[in-house]
Amino acid sequence: MARISGITGIIIIGILFTFRASFADYNYPINNPLAATIVGTPSTMKGILPSDIGVQERTLPILAEKKAPDGLWYNRDLKYSVALQDNKAPLVFVIAGTGASYSSQKMKVLQKNFYKAGYHVVNISSPSHSNFIVSASQGSVPGNLWIDAIDLHKVMVRIQQTLIGQADINGYSVSGYSLGGSHAAFVSAYDSQVKHFNFQKVLLINPAVNLYNSTAILDGMLDNSPYGSEGGVERLLSEVFETIVESFEREDFTEFSEDFLYLAYKEKRPTNAEMAALIGVSFRLSASNMIFTSDVMSKSGFIYPKDEEFGVTTSTTPYLGRLATVNFKTYISDLFFPHFKSLYPEITLQKLIFGSSLNAIENHIRGNPKFSLVTNADDIILAPGELSYLQSLFAGRAWIFPNGGHCGNLEHKDVLEAISSALRTTGKS
Amino acid sequence: MLINRSHTAHLLKRLIVSALLFLALQSNLPAASLPAGYERSLEQAAKTINQDKQNRALQASLNMPVNRNFAWENAVVANVVSQYWEAYPDRRSELITAAKGHFPNFTPSQDPLFLASASPYQSTGLHPSSQYIQPSLQKYRGQQFVNTADLFHPKAATHKAKYPFEGNDPFEGFNRGVFYFNAKFDKYFFIPITDLYQFVTPDFVETGIHNVFNNIGEITSFGNEILQLKLDDALKTFLRFGINTTLGLGGFVDVATEMGLPEDKEDFGQTLGYWGVGEGPYIVIPIFGPSNLRDGTGLIVDTLAFAYVDPLTLDSYRSDHLAIYGIQAVDIRASIDYRYHISGSPFEYEIVRYLISKKRTLDILK
Known part of the structure; x- marks a missing residue:
C-alpha cells in the first residue's frame, strides 16, 4: 500500500512539474528497439489507469455483402467495444494495429487512457483482422488504406447510430496505433470529403508511413533470419518455449507478464537476430490469419481452392503450414x-x-491543426528517411520519444500522458 | 485421516502396474538400423534421374521443348527419403547423409516431404501461386497419420509435425466437430450460466467456493505427488490441506497460500507424463474441452480414484451429487478466461491444440 501511494505521489509531482511537451524524466529503460518491441514496459514505469471503466462488448450484424462460409461462422458479426462516460463528452474511435482486434492488450490500454482523459471510447478491430474482413469489408482484401478507410467509416457511422440515446456526444475524434494510426489518417481524409464526423482530432500512434515499406521490414526480420527457411517457424517456436521453460524453472515465476519478459531478457540477452526473428514470426502469424481469411472470402484461390466449401470440420492445418513461408x-x-x-x-x-502510404494524403495532413503524432525515434517499422518525413509532416504537432521501439513504451506513463495531451491540445511547439 | 489406508495401497499398486505397462509399451519402438531397402531405393532413384537426363538430352537434340523443373531431381530423392523419415526418427541425419552420398546436390531440410514442392515462393512474380500450392496440399488432404505403435511415444506429437502448429491429431475431423459443438455450447449455455453465477454470487463467496473445490482437489494432487515420488511437494500439499481444512474453515479460505505454501496441482495425466508416457493423440472432449489420450485417461483415473477413495463420503449424499458436480463445472469454467473465437483467427483450432500441448508439457516439468 505504501508503495502504491508512493508511486502515485511521484506521478502527481511529475504531472505538476513536467511541462506537457518536455518529458525530462522519461526513463524507459530499453535502448534496443527490438527488445523494447517484445518486452514492453516494466510495471513500475507504467502509467496508472482505472481498473474498471465499464467496457461493453458489442456486435454489429454483418455489414459485408458476401455471406461468410460456415467455417468462419464465428466472424459473421463485427465485434467491437465501447466505454461510455455518464456525462456529455467527446467520442474517440480507436483503430487497432495490423491483425489486432478491438480487445488486444494495447487497445485495452488506449481505451482506458482515453476514458481517463474524459472521452467516450469505441474500440474497433483492424481492417486486417479476420473478424473485420469477414463482417465489415466490402472487398475482403485489406491493405488498400483508402478502401479500408471507407469500410471503417461505414462501421463508425453504424456504431454512431446505435449510440443515439445511450451517450451524450459532443464531437468526434479518431486515433489508432501502428497500421491503425495510418488508417486513422485515411479515415479523416475520407471524412473530409463526405463531411460526416468532421473529426476534431486525429492522433497517429507509432503509425506506418508506407505500408509496403513497413511490411517489407517485418517480412525481412523472419526471411533473413536463420529461421527464414522451411521449418524455421516451428524451430523458433520450440526454442522460445524451451527458453520460457528454463526461465520458469530458474526464476520461480508463476505468471507470464512483462516483468517476466524483462527479467528473462536481461538475463538471457538474446541476439538481435533472434529477437528480430521473433517479431517476424509474430507478424507472419497475423499476416497468415489475414491472408487466409481474405483468400477464402474473396475466393481468390491463392491458397484455399476457390471452388471448395469451407466448413466447420475442414482442416486448416496444411494452409497454416504453407502460410508460414508466405510473406506479405x-x-x-x-x-x-x-x-x-x-x-x-x-x-x-x-x-x-x-x-x-501517408504520401497519398499528404495534402490533407500537412499543416492540418487537428492532426498529431506520438511515436518513437527508433520505431522499427520506419524505413530510412521516414522519421524525418513524419517530423516535417507533423511539424509542431509531434511527440517523438527517443526510445521504445514499435509501441514498446506504449504503457509508459509519459507516453500515455503524451497521448492524452495530444487529444486535448491543438498543437505544440 | 480421511484416506483409507488399505484402499490407497491397493490403488497405488494398481496405478504403478498400469504405469509400468505404459512404459513397457514405449520400449516397443522400431529397431535402430537403416534397412537395406533404403540403399536400393536410392540407387533406383539415381537410375530414374539418369534416364530422365538422357531423355531430356534426346528431346533437346530433336528440338523438342524440355519441360523439367530444376527441383524435380531433388523431389525424386526426397520422395525416397520421406518413405523412411517417419520410421526412423532418430536416424534422420544418417538418412540425409546416405542420400547425399548418391546425390551431392540434394538439399536436406527438416522435412523432405516439403521438397517435393520446392519453394514456389522464392520469386513469385505477379501470378496467382495457387497453381503451385494445390498439388502438394492435395497430397495431405484427408490423410490420416495413425500408427498405433507410436500413440504413446513421448515424441509422437513432435516427430510427425509437417507444418508449424501441427499436432498428433489423427481424429481431426471428429475433434473439429466437437470443438465446434463446444464453442456453441459455451456461447449459448455455459458462459451465460457462468455470467449469471458470477453476477448473483458475492465475490467472496465465489472465491470461497473456488477454494473449497481446490481444497478437495489437494487429495488428488497429493496422491499424484506420491506417485511421482515428489515427497517434499506431497508434504506441502498435505500441510496445505490440513491448514485450509481447519484454519481455512473447510477450505473456504486459502490460508496456506498466505502462509507461503502456494498451490501445486498434480493430476494423473501429469504423473503418466512424469514417468515418460507421451501425450498420445489430441482429443477434444465434449464440454470438457481440449485434451489428449494420456490426460483424458488421467482424468478418468483421477475421477475413478476419487470416487473409490470417497474422501468426502459423497456416497451418503447421493441426491446432491449432480448439484455439486454442476457447481464445480461452473466454477471451473468461471476460472478460465478463454473464450472461443475471441481471436477471430481461422487457425484458432491449431493454436489451441499447440498451446494445450505446450502447457501440459510445462505442467509436467514443474
Whole structure:
C-alpha cells in the first residue's frame, strides 16, 4: 500500500512539474528497439489507469455483402467495444494495429487512457483482422488504406447510430496505433470529403508511413533470419518455449507478464537476430490469419481452392503450414494486386503502393491543426528517411520519444500522458 | 485421516502396474538400423534421374521443348527419403547423409516431404501461386497419420509435425466437430450460466467456493505427488490441506497460500507424463474441452480414484451429487478466461491444440 501511494505521489509531482511537451524524466529503460518491441514496459514505469471503466462488448450484424462460409461462422458479426462516460463528452474511435482486434492488450490500454482523459471510447478491430474482413469489408482484401478507410467509416457511422440515446456526444475524434494510426489518417481524409464526423482530432500512434515499406521490414526480420527457411517457424517456436521453460524453472515465476519478459531478457540477452526473428514470426502469424481469411472470402484461390466449401470440420492445418513461408510481399503481388487489377484494369502496383502510404494524403495532413503524432525515434517499422518525413509532416504537432521501439513504451506513463495531451491540445511547439 | 489406508495401497499398486505397462509399451519402438531397402531405393532413384537426363538430352537434340523443373531431381530423392523419415526418427541425419552420398546436390531440410514442392515462393512474380500450392496440399488432404505403435511415444506429437502448429491429431475431423459443438455450447449455455453465477454470487463467496473445490482437489494432487515420488511437494500439499481444512474453515479460505505454501496441482495425466508416457493423440472432449489420450485417461483415473477413495463420503449424499458436480463445472469454467473465437483467427483450432500441448508439457516439468 505504501508503495502504491508512493508511486502515485511521484506521478502527481511529475504531472505538476513536467511541462506537457518536455518529458525530462522519461526513463524507459530499453535502448534496443527490438527488445523494447517484445518486452514492453516494466510495471513500475507504467502509467496508472482505472481498473474498471465499464467496457461493453458489442456486435454489429454483418455489414459485408458476401455471406461468410460456415467455417468462419464465428466472424459473421463485427465485434467491437465501447466505454461510455455518464456525462456529455467527446467520442474517440480507436483503430487497432495490423491483425489486432478491438480487445488486444494495447487497445485495452488506449481505451482506458482515453476514458481517463474524459472521452467516450469505441474500440474497433483492424481492417486486417479476420473478424473485420469477414463482417465489415466490402472487398475482403485489406491493405488498400483508402478502401479500408471507407469500410471503417461505414462501421463508425453504424456504431454512431446505435449510440443515439445511450451517450451524450459532443464531437468526434479518431486515433489508432501502428497500421491503425495510418488508417486513422485515411479515415479523416475520407471524412473530409463526405463531411460526416468532421473529426476534431486525429492522433497517429507509432503509425506506418508506407505500408509496403513497413511490411517489407517485418517480412525481412523472419526471411533473413536463420529461421527464414522451411521449418524455421516451428524451430523458433520450440526454442522460445524451451527458453520460457528454463526461465520458469530458474526464476520461480508463476505468471507470464512483462516483468517476466524483462527479467528473462536481461538475463538471457538474446541476439538481435533472434529477437528480430521473433517479431517476424509474430507478424507472419497475423499476416497468415489475414491472408487466409481474405483468400477464402474473396475466393481468390491463392491458397484455399476457390471452388471448395469451407466448413466447420475442414482442416486448416496444411494452409497454416504453407502460410508460414508466405510473406506479405507475396500477398501483395499474388492476391492484393490481381484483385485490384481485376477491378481497375488501369492500376499499377506502384500506384497501389503509393496509395497505401501517408504520401497519398499528404495534402490533407500537412499543416492540418487537428492532426498529431506520438511515436518513437527508433520505431522499427520506419524505413530510412521516414522519421524525418513524419517530423516535417507533423511539424509542431509531434511527440517523438527517443526510445521504445514499435509501441514498446506504449504503457509508459509519459507516453500515455503524451497521448492524452495530444487529444486535448491543438498543437505544440 | 480421511484416506483409507488399505484402499490407497491397493490403488497405488494398481496405478504403478498400469504405469509400468505404459512404459513397457514405449520400449516397443522400431529397431535402430537403416534397412537395406533404403540403399536400393536410392540407387533406383539415381537410375530414374539418369534416364530422365538422357531423355531430356534426346528431346533437346530433336528440338523438342524440355519441360523439367530444376527441383524435380531433388523431389525424386526426397520422395525416397520421406518413405523412411517417419520410421526412423532418430536416424534422420544418417538418412540425409546416405542420400547425399548418391546425390551431392540434394538439399536436406527438416522435412523432405516439403521438397517435393520446392519453394514456389522464392520469386513469385505477379501470378496467382495457387497453381503451385494445390498439388502438394492435395497430397495431405484427408490423410490420416495413425500408427498405433507410436500413440504413446513421448515424441509422437513432435516427430510427425509437417507444418508449424501441427499436432498428433489423427481424429481431426471428429475433434473439429466437437470443438465446434463446444464453442456453441459455451456461447449459448455455459458462459451465460457462468455470467449469471458470477453476477448473483458475492465475490467472496465465489472465491470461497473456488477454494473449497481446490481444497478437495489437494487429495488428488497429493496422491499424484506420491506417485511421482515428489515427497517434499506431497508434504506441502498435505500441510496445505490440513491448514485450509481447519484454519481455512473447510477450505473456504486459502490460508496456506498466505502462509507461503502456494498451490501445486498434480493430476494423473501429469504423473503418466512424469514417468515418460507421451501425450498420445489430441482429443477434444465434449464440454470438457481440449485434451489428449494420456490426460483424458488421467482424468478418468483421477475421477475413478476419487470416487473409490470417497474422501468426502459423497456416497451418503447421493441426491446432491449432480448439484455439486454442476457447481464445480461452473466454477471451473468461471476460472478460465478463454473464450472461443475471441481471436477471430481461422487457425484458432491449431493454436489451441499447440498451446494445450505446450502447457501440459510445462505442467509436467514443474
